[in-house]
Amino acid sequence: MGPAVSGSFADSYLGKLRAVIGSRPVLMPGARVIVEDSAGRILLIRRGDMKLWGWPAGSGEIGQSIEDTARQELLEEAGLTAHRLVPVGFSSHPVDDRILYPNGDVLHAFAMIFHCTEWAGEPQADGHESLDVRWFAQDALPEDRTLAVSRTLGALQRYKATGGAFQLI
Template identity: 45%
Template sequence: MSFADSYLGRLRELIGDRLVLMPGARIVIECADGRILLQKRSDFGLWGLPGGNTEEGEGLGAVVIREVAEETGLTVRNVEPFGFGCDPQYETFVFPNGDQAQFVALIFYTRSFDGEAAVADDESSAVGWFAVDGLPEMLPNMMRSIEAFSGSKRPENSR
Protein backbone atom coordinates (compact mmCIF):
# COMPACT_ATOMS: atom_id res chain seq x y z
CA MET A 1 0.00 0.00 0.00
CA SER A 2 1.28 3.47 -0.84
CA PHE A 3 1.55 6.17 1.82
CA ALA A 4 -1.19 8.17 0.05
CA ASP A 5 -3.54 5.16 0.34
CA SER A 6 -2.74 4.51 4.02
CA TYR A 7 -4.85 5.78 6.91
CA LEU A 8 -2.13 8.28 7.85
CA GLY A 9 -1.74 9.41 4.24
CA ARG A 10 -5.47 10.08 3.94
CA LEU A 11 -5.46 11.83 7.32
CA ARG A 12 -2.55 14.04 6.20
CA GLU A 13 -4.67 15.16 3.24
CA LEU A 14 -7.11 16.62 5.78
CA ILE A 15 -4.81 18.00 8.49
CA GLY A 16 -1.61 18.83 6.64
CA ASP A 17 1.56 18.59 8.73
CA ARG A 18 -0.14 19.24 12.12
CA LEU A 19 0.76 16.99 15.04
CA VAL A 20 -1.08 13.67 14.92
CA LEU A 21 -1.16 10.97 17.62
CA MET A 22 -0.36 7.61 16.00
CA PRO A 23 -0.81 4.16 17.53
CA GLY A 24 1.53 1.53 16.19
CA ALA A 25 3.93 -1.28 16.93
CA ARG A 26 7.61 -2.14 16.60
CA ILE A 27 9.47 -5.38 17.10
CA VAL A 28 12.77 -6.80 18.28
CA ILE A 29 13.52 -9.79 16.06
CA GLU A 30 16.34 -11.85 17.53
CA CYS A 31 18.20 -14.51 15.58
CA ALA A 32 19.69 -17.67 17.13
CA ASP A 33 23.06 -16.02 17.83
CA GLY A 34 21.45 -13.13 19.76
CA ARG A 35 21.77 -10.42 17.11
CA ILE A 36 18.73 -8.25 16.39
CA LEU A 37 17.37 -7.00 13.08
CA LEU A 38 17.47 -3.28 12.35
CA GLN A 39 16.46 -1.21 9.34
CA LYS A 40 18.14 2.01 8.26
CA ARG A 41 15.34 4.48 7.71
CA SER A 42 15.40 6.43 4.47
CA ASP A 43 13.70 9.49 6.03
CA PHE A 44 16.13 10.18 8.91
CA GLY A 45 19.13 8.12 7.75
CA LEU A 46 19.27 6.42 11.17
CA TRP A 47 18.67 2.84 12.24
CA GLY A 48 15.57 1.55 14.01
CA LEU A 49 13.39 -1.46 14.61
CA PRO A 50 10.89 -2.69 12.03
CA GLY A 51 7.36 -1.49 12.71
CA GLY A 52 4.74 1.01 11.79
CA ASN A 53 1.32 2.51 12.27
CA THR A 54 -2.10 0.91 12.44
CA GLU A 55 -4.51 0.87 9.59
CA GLU A 56 -8.26 1.09 10.19
CA GLY A 57 -9.60 -2.09 11.81
CA GLU A 58 -6.12 -3.53 12.46
CA GLY A 59 -4.84 -4.82 15.81
CA LEU A 60 -1.29 -4.11 16.96
CA GLY A 61 -0.16 -7.74 16.56
CA ALA A 62 -1.31 -7.65 12.95
CA VAL A 63 0.45 -4.30 12.44
CA VAL A 64 3.84 -5.66 13.43
CA ILE A 65 3.46 -8.81 11.30
CA ARG A 66 2.40 -6.75 8.25
CA GLU A 67 5.08 -4.10 8.69
CA VAL A 68 7.90 -6.64 9.09
CA ALA A 69 6.82 -8.35 5.85
CA GLU A 70 6.53 -5.00 4.01
CA GLU A 71 9.84 -3.61 5.27
CA THR A 72 12.13 -6.65 5.51
CA GLY A 73 10.50 -9.51 3.62
CA LEU A 74 10.49 -11.69 6.74
CA THR A 75 7.45 -13.55 8.02
CA VAL A 76 7.33 -13.36 11.83
CA ARG A 77 5.35 -15.64 14.14
CA ASN A 78 4.80 -15.93 17.88
CA VAL A 79 5.11 -12.19 18.46
CA GLU A 80 4.95 -11.34 22.16
CA PRO A 81 4.50 -7.82 23.59
CA PHE A 82 7.00 -6.81 26.26
CA GLY A 83 6.91 -3.02 26.45
CA PHE A 84 5.27 0.22 25.42
CA GLY A 85 6.82 3.37 23.97
CA CYS A 86 4.79 6.45 24.83
CA ASP A 87 7.07 9.14 26.32
CA PRO A 88 6.39 12.28 24.23
CA GLN A 89 9.99 13.39 24.79
CA TYR A 90 11.21 10.39 22.75
CA GLU A 91 8.17 9.55 20.63
CA THR A 92 7.46 12.98 19.06
CA PHE A 93 9.03 13.69 15.67
CA VAL A 94 9.10 16.30 12.97
CA PHE A 95 9.81 14.49 9.71
CA PRO A 96 12.00 16.00 6.98
CA ASN A 97 8.84 16.93 5.02
CA GLY A 98 7.48 18.87 8.05
CA ASP A 99 4.90 16.29 9.18
CA GLN A 100 4.62 16.03 12.97
CA ALA A 101 3.72 12.86 14.86
CA GLN A 102 3.64 11.59 18.41
CA PHE A 103 3.78 7.80 18.50
CA VAL A 104 2.41 5.35 21.03
CA ALA A 105 3.85 1.95 20.22
CA LEU A 106 3.44 -1.52 21.64
CA ILE A 107 6.84 -3.21 21.47
CA PHE A 108 6.99 -6.88 20.49
CA TYR A 109 9.65 -9.58 20.50
CA THR A 110 10.16 -12.80 18.55
CA ARG A 111 12.79 -15.35 17.64
CA SER A 112 10.41 -17.07 15.25
CA PHE A 113 10.67 -15.98 11.62
CA ASP A 114 11.04 -17.28 8.07
CA GLY A 115 12.90 -15.80 5.13
CA GLU A 116 16.00 -13.73 4.57
CA ALA A 117 15.99 -10.10 5.66
CA ALA A 118 16.27 -7.65 2.78
CA VAL A 119 15.17 -4.10 1.96
CA ALA A 120 11.60 -4.64 0.77
CA ASP A 121 10.23 -1.08 0.43
CA ASP A 122 11.28 2.55 0.10
CA GLU A 123 11.07 3.22 3.86
CA SER A 124 14.46 1.52 4.37
CA SER A 125 17.84 1.96 2.73
CA ALA A 126 19.41 -1.08 4.45
CA VAL A 127 18.66 -3.89 6.87
CA GLY A 128 21.12 -5.77 9.03
CA TRP A 129 21.64 -7.98 12.07
CA PHE A 130 23.50 -6.34 14.98
CA ALA A 131 24.77 -7.41 18.38
CA VAL A 132 23.02 -5.45 21.13
CA ASP A 133 26.43 -4.27 22.38
CA GLY A 134 27.45 -3.03 18.90
CA LEU A 135 24.52 -1.03 17.60
CA PRO A 136 24.79 1.67 14.89
CA GLU A 137 23.50 5.22 15.33
CA MET A 138 19.79 4.91 16.07
CA LEU A 139 16.67 6.97 16.56
CA PRO A 140 16.38 7.70 20.32
CA ASN A 141 12.97 6.05 20.73
CA MET A 142 14.25 2.89 19.06
CA MET A 143 17.30 2.83 21.32
CA ARG A 144 15.01 3.06 24.34
CA SER A 145 12.98 0.13 23.00
CA ILE A 146 16.13 -1.97 22.70
CA GLU A 147 17.23 -0.93 26.20
CA ALA A 148 13.82 -2.06 27.49
CA PHE A 149 14.29 -5.36 25.65
CA SER A 150 17.78 -5.83 27.08
CA GLY A 151 16.56 -5.06 30.59
CA SER A 152 13.48 -7.25 30.47
CA LYS A 153 13.12 -10.95 30.91
CA ARG A 154 12.84 -12.03 27.29
CA PRO A 155 9.64 -13.83 26.38
CA GLU A 156 10.06 -17.56 25.85
CA ASN A 157 8.92 -18.09 22.28
CA SER A 158 10.54 -20.59 19.92
CA ARG A 159 13.69 -21.11 21.92
Protein backbone atom coordinates in the same frame (compact mmCIF):
# COMPACT_ATOMS: atom_id res chain seq x y z
CA MET B 1 -4.81 -10.40 9.28
CA GLY B 2 -6.44 -7.03 8.63
CA PRO B 3 -7.11 -5.40 5.30
CA ALA B 4 -4.43 -5.37 2.65
CA VAL B 5 -2.53 -2.13 2.34
CA SER B 6 -1.38 -0.89 -1.03
CA GLY B 7 1.99 0.26 0.25
CA SER B 8 1.27 3.84 -0.81
CA PHE B 9 1.47 6.37 2.03
CA ALA B 10 -1.29 8.43 0.42
CA ASP B 11 -3.62 5.39 0.58
CA SER B 12 -2.81 4.61 4.23
CA TYR B 13 -4.93 5.78 7.15
CA LEU B 14 -2.20 8.21 8.23
CA GLY B 15 -1.76 9.43 4.65
CA LYS B 16 -5.48 10.16 4.35
CA LEU B 17 -5.44 11.90 7.74
CA ARG B 18 -2.43 14.00 6.69
CA ALA B 19 -4.36 15.15 3.60
CA VAL B 20 -6.85 16.73 6.00
CA ILE B 21 -4.67 17.97 8.89
CA GLY B 22 -1.40 18.71 7.13
CA SER B 23 1.78 18.47 9.21
CA ARG B 24 0.10 19.20 12.57
CA PRO B 25 0.98 16.83 15.43
CA VAL B 26 -1.09 13.66 15.49
CA LEU B 27 -1.34 10.83 18.04
CA MET B 28 -0.83 7.53 16.25
CA PRO B 29 -0.98 3.92 17.47
CA GLY B 30 1.58 1.61 15.96
CA ALA B 31 4.00 -1.24 16.52
CA ARG B 32 7.76 -1.83 16.72
CA VAL B 33 9.32 -5.24 16.25
CA ILE B 34 12.57 -6.35 17.87
CA VAL B 35 13.79 -9.33 15.87
CA GLU B 36 16.47 -11.23 17.78
CA ASP B 37 18.39 -14.21 16.39
CA SER B 38 19.79 -17.17 18.32
CA ALA B 39 23.14 -15.35 18.69
CA GLY B 40 21.41 -12.41 20.40
CA ARG B 41 21.83 -10.06 17.44
CA ILE B 42 19.03 -7.66 16.58
CA LEU B 43 17.70 -6.72 13.17
CA LEU B 44 17.56 -3.05 12.20
CA ILE B 45 16.45 -1.35 9.01
CA ARG B 46 17.88 1.78 7.44
CA ARG B 47 14.77 3.93 7.20
CA GLY B 48 13.95 5.44 3.84
CA ASP B 49 12.58 8.67 5.32
CA MET B 50 15.29 9.62 7.83
CA LYS B 51 18.16 7.51 6.52
CA LEU B 52 18.80 6.34 10.11
CA TRP B 53 18.83 2.79 11.48
CA GLY B 54 15.62 1.87 13.28
CA TRP B 55 13.20 -0.92 14.06
CA PRO B 56 10.76 -2.42 11.62
CA ALA B 57 7.78 -0.33 12.72
CA GLY B 58 4.75 1.51 11.54
CA SER B 59 1.33 2.96 12.15
CA GLY B 60 -1.87 0.97 12.43
CA GLU B 61 -4.56 0.88 9.78
CA ILE B 62 -8.35 0.92 10.15
CA GLY B 63 -9.59 -2.64 10.67
CA GLN B 64 -6.17 -3.93 11.74
CA SER B 65 -5.12 -5.21 15.17
CA ILE B 66 -1.84 -4.04 16.69
CA GLU B 67 -0.42 -7.53 16.13
CA ASP B 68 -1.47 -7.36 12.46
CA THR B 69 0.33 -4.02 12.24
CA ALA B 70 3.53 -5.53 13.65
CA ARG B 71 3.37 -8.50 11.27
CA GLN B 72 2.67 -6.30 8.25
CA GLU B 73 5.50 -3.84 9.00
CA LEU B 74 8.00 -6.65 9.61
CA LEU B 75 7.08 -8.25 6.29
CA GLU B 76 7.04 -4.99 4.31
CA GLU B 77 10.19 -3.43 5.76
CA ALA B 78 12.37 -6.47 6.51
CA GLY B 79 10.96 -9.31 4.38
CA LEU B 80 10.27 -11.55 7.38
CA THR B 81 7.08 -13.39 8.35
CA ALA B 82 6.74 -13.53 12.13
CA HIS B 83 5.74 -16.91 13.54
CA ARG B 84 5.44 -15.64 17.11
CA LEU B 85 5.26 -12.10 18.46
CA VAL B 86 5.54 -11.46 22.20
CA PRO B 87 4.43 -8.05 23.50
CA VAL B 88 7.18 -6.83 25.87
CA GLY B 89 6.39 -3.16 26.31
CA PHE B 90 4.65 0.01 25.27
CA SER B 91 6.26 3.30 24.31
CA SER B 92 4.48 6.66 24.42
CA HIS B 93 6.85 9.21 25.96
CA PRO B 94 5.66 12.76 25.12
CA VAL B 95 9.18 13.89 24.17
CA ASP B 96 11.08 10.76 23.16
CA ASP B 97 8.23 9.38 21.04
CA ARG B 98 7.61 12.66 19.23
CA ILE B 99 8.82 12.18 15.68
CA LEU B 100 9.58 15.07 13.37
CA TYR B 101 9.79 13.76 9.82
CA PRO B 102 12.00 15.40 7.16
CA ASN B 103 8.86 16.71 5.38
CA GLY B 104 7.76 18.58 8.54
CA ASP B 105 5.07 16.13 9.68
CA VAL B 106 4.91 15.64 13.46
CA LEU B 107 3.73 12.42 15.09
CA HIS B 108 3.45 11.31 18.72
CA ALA B 109 3.86 7.55 18.54
CA PHE B 110 2.02 5.17 20.86
CA ALA B 111 3.86 1.96 20.02
CA MET B 112 3.38 -1.60 21.21
CA ILE B 113 6.80 -3.25 21.34
CA PHE B 114 6.94 -6.85 20.17
CA HIS B 115 9.81 -9.34 20.46
CA CYS B 116 10.22 -11.87 17.67
CA THR B 117 12.60 -14.84 17.81
CA GLU B 118 10.74 -17.10 15.37
CA TRP B 119 10.21 -16.11 11.74
CA ALA B 120 10.42 -17.27 8.14
CA GLY B 121 12.28 -15.62 5.28
CA GLU B 122 15.55 -13.83 4.76
CA PRO B 123 16.01 -10.18 5.76
CA GLN B 124 15.51 -7.95 2.76
CA ALA B 125 14.95 -4.22 2.31
CA ASP B 126 11.96 -3.05 0.28
CA GLY B 127 13.95 -0.18 -1.28
CA HIS B 128 11.47 2.46 -0.13
CA GLU B 129 10.55 2.29 3.57
CA SER B 130 13.76 0.35 4.24
CA LEU B 131 16.96 0.93 2.29
CA ASP B 132 19.03 -1.74 4.06
CA VAL B 133 18.45 -4.50 6.63
CA ARG B 134 21.26 -5.78 8.86
CA TRP B 135 21.97 -7.74 12.02
CA PHE B 136 23.79 -5.95 14.84
CA ALA B 137 25.28 -7.16 18.12
CA GLN B 138 23.40 -5.50 20.96
CA ASP B 139 26.62 -3.94 22.22
CA ALA B 140 27.67 -2.70 18.76
CA LEU B 141 24.76 -0.61 17.52
CA PRO B 142 25.28 1.86 14.68
CA GLU B 143 25.74 5.46 15.82
CA ASP B 144 23.37 6.79 13.13
CA ARG B 145 20.23 5.32 14.68
CA THR B 146 16.90 6.64 15.90
CA LEU B 147 16.41 7.40 19.59
CA ALA B 148 13.84 4.59 19.67
CA VAL B 149 16.51 1.93 19.07
CA SER B 150 18.28 2.30 22.43
CA ARG B 151 15.10 3.02 24.40
CA THR B 152 13.30 0.01 22.94
CA LEU B 153 16.26 -2.33 23.33
CA GLY B 154 16.52 -1.21 26.97
CA ALA B 155 12.87 -2.16 27.46
CA LEU B 156 13.57 -5.65 26.07
CA GLN B 157 16.60 -6.06 28.34
CA ARG B 158 14.56 -5.01 31.41
CA TYR B 159 11.72 -7.32 30.31
CA LYS B 160 14.14 -10.26 30.25
CA ALA B 161 15.86 -9.25 33.52
CA THR B 162 12.54 -9.07 35.38
CA GLY B 163 11.33 -12.45 34.18
CA GLY B 164 8.81 -10.99 31.77
CA ALA B 165 7.45 -7.85 33.42
CA PHE B 166 5.78 -5.70 30.75
CA GLN B 167 7.69 -2.43 30.27
CA LEU B 168 6.22 1.06 29.89
CA ILE B 169 8.75 3.46 28.40
